[in-house]
Amino acid sequence: xxxxxxxxxxxxxxxxxxxxxxxxxxxxxxxxxxxxxxxxxxxxxxxxxxxxxxxxxxxxxxxxxxxxxxxxxxxxxxxxxxxxxxxxxxxxxxxxxxxxxxxxxxxxxxxxxxxxxxxxxxxxxxxxxxxxxxxxxxxxxxxxxxxxxxxxxxxxxxxxxxxxxxxxxxxxxxxxxxxxxxxxxxxxxxxxxxxxxxxxxxxxxxxxxxxxxxxxxxxxxxxxxxxxxxxxxxxxxxxxxxxxxxxxxxxxxxxxxxxxxxxxxxxxxxxxxxxxxxxxxxxxxxxxxxxxxxxxxxxxxxxxxxxxxxxxxxxxxxxxxxxxxxxxxxxxxxxxxxxxxxxxxxxxxxxxx
Amino acid sequence: xxxxxxxxxxxxxxxxxxxxxxxxxxxxxxxxxxxxxxxxxxxxxxxxxxxxxxxxxxxxxxxxxxxxxxxxxxxxxxxxxxxxxxxxxxxxxxxxxxxxxxxxxxxxxxxxxxxxxxxxxxxxxxxxxxxxxxxxxxxxxxxxxxxxxxxxxxxxxxxxxxxxxxxxxxxxxxxxxxxxxxxxxxxxxxxxxxxxxxxxxxxxxxxxxxxxxxxxxxxxxxxxxxxxxxxxxxxxxxxxxxxxxxxxxxxxxxxxxxxxx
Numbered sequence: 365x366x367x368x369x370x371x372x373x374x375x376x377x378x379x380x381x382x383x384x385x386x387x388x389x390x391x392x393x394x395x396x397x398x399x400x401x402x403x404x405x406x407x408x409x410x411x412x413x414x415x416x417x418x419x420x421x422x423x424x425x426x427x428x429x430x431x432x433x434x435x436x437x438x439x440x441x442x443x444x445x446x447x448x449x450x451x452x453x454x455x456x457x458x459x460x461x462x463x464x465x466x467x468x469x470x471x472x473x474x475x476x477x478x479x480x481x482x483x484x485x486x487x488x489x490x491x492x493x494x495x496x497x498x499x500x501x502x503x504x505x506x507x508x509x510x511x512x513x514x515x516x517x518x519x520x521x522x523x524x525x526x527x528x529x530x531x532x533x534x535x536x537x538x539x540x541x542x543x544x545x546x547x548x549x550x551x552x553x554x555x556x557x558x559x560x561x562x563x564x565x566x567x568x569x570x571x572x573x574x575x576x577x578x579x580x581x582x583x584x585x586x587x588x589x590x591x592x593x594x595x596x597x598x599x600x601x602x603x604x605x606x607x608x609x610x611x612x613x614x615x616x617x618x619x620x621x622x623x624x625x626x627x628x629x630x631x632x633x634x635x636x637x638x639x640x641x642x643x644x645x646x647x648x649x650x651x652x653x654x655x656x657x658x659x660x661x662x663x664x665x666x667x668x669x670x671x672x673x674x675x676x677x678x679x680x681x682x683x684x685x686x687x688x689x690x691x692x693x694x695x696x697x698x699x700x701x702x703x704x705x706x707x708x709x710x711x712x713x714x715x716x717x
Numbered sequence: 718x719x720x721x722x723x724x725x726x727x728x729x730x731x732x733x734x735x736x737x738x739x740x741x742x743x744x745x746x747x748x749x750x751x752x753x754x755x756x757x758x759x760x761x762x763x764x765x766x767x768x769x770x771x772x773x774x775x776x777x778x779x780x781x782x783x784x785x786x787x788x789x790x791x792x793x794x795x796x797x798x799x800x801x802x803x804x805x806x807x808x809x810x811x812x813x814x815x816x817x818x819x820x821x822x823x824x825x826x827x828x829x830x831x832x833x834x835x836x837x838x839x840x841x842x843x844x845x846x847x848x849x850x851x852x853x854x855x856x857x858x859x860x861x862x863x864x865x866x867x868x869x870x871x872x873x874x875x876x877x878x879x880x881x882x883x884x885x886x887x888x889x890x891x892x893x894x895x896x897x898x899x900x901x902x903x904x905x906x907x908x909x910x911x912x913x914x915x916x917x918x919x920x921x922x923x924x925x926x927x928x929x930x931x932x933x934x935x936x937x938x939x940x941x942x943x944x945x946x947x948x949x950x951x952x953x954x955x956x957x958x959x960x961x962x963x964x965x966x967x968x969x970x971x972x973x974x975x976x977x978x
Binding site: 383384385386387390470471474475476530532597598599600601603604606607608610611613614615616617618656657660661662664 | 768770789790791793794795798799801803804805806807808809810811812813814815817818819821822824826827828829830835851852874
């Protein structure tokens, strides 16, 4: 009798060691990213119109921690603690929030092109918080709530359209239409604003960290941290959702519950980032993509690593934005878009092939 | 036992057409049942109903004496694995990572893969002759290779029941046969019960203990291949004159279509 079954290839288990994410690999990648973030923070704190030498900076920071007076001049101290440190915190919070929501959306929609900005969810948050600001001026928390509702509504609309057809570009198209509609809405609202407000709103829509306050920074940092923990806790489930909801369901996931959790977290993150720093685009697209390219698609690493990577990206972009034409500033979002839009285009074309 | 009791089902968007019409069938441990029928006869729908992924309008599914509707997704996934034509994976997941997702129902929701999970995943890949793809990206494999990885993922679930929707549709002849032999061996050795949807009448005749024939949502015949696969039944179901003789070694039915039609 002829044996049809091929001899099973005798691959030794020792040869197959790198095909998955291990705890060690995850920790190494995270340690590298955290070191880079620390370096970027120090660089951001020393650069600016007022020079603060690195040694003095380290001394001032360590003195502040133990409650000792620093060797800085009063002006330097004000610049460091009242201006630069809040701004650095804001950049970290906004970057982490945007990259986290991007990574979460991508897995949920199983679409590597998903990004809160491209899909019009940032636009929803912007419209929501602007409307809240018109209706209840002066209440920061109401503005945040408006942003959250706006982001949630835009997201559910895009999700409903996107799921009708299993094609990444279809979803992006729905998002682009959503964005266009929302920006016309914003233009209609800004028609009522005077020229000074108009300039502020325009900067904000481009993504601008210069108007952010210390409390906004703390708020977006806390939201990023909490949502980041929740999403990292759902990373295993998201690994299955990223293959497909039907598969995830068959493999033991209550898909509806996970979908709602991710919905909630991603909308919250987008709203927090947009109210604090404006509509900065492409962070959620570029950062998770680079992480996957370097370390694979497992969300147990992609989600926390994206948070740190997003923080680094926005921090560096913001440093560029406030130094290249100092003392004037560029909108941070414009710097990131210059980098992010080509990456997006590349992914779109490659995906269509 | 996996029991489908008097199931009826229609899709909400198409209530006029009864997709599944009062179907009952029991699958015993160690038994391999093939589900045959023309396109649109409700085979895949029946499989989804058995897996608890669709809810019947009437009737119920019992798995190991428990109604599927009363179990959590996690409990179901530990008892039943279903292999369907897969999604296109758009992220750089490796075949090993793909198979490891099969362990989800057995492990805590948070954490990394244990050595035991890895050993099970690799063993499953080895059994479906796919271990050589372990580190390759799933979206770079051919359709037939991906099917073997999908079957490996189902094995990694360590289920009592395997539900397979055309598991061999894209595989080459040797792998079609080796995959069905594998399922046959698992049924014999580990007492796994399998329900296989297929269009390949000859493969079904060779490997199945029982054949179920479905037409327009109704079960029209059920029994051992030698009894069910008759010229009159098949010609009626498929609207095609069919000839039957015997496999020279196993003596099981062997089917042909009439050459002059």
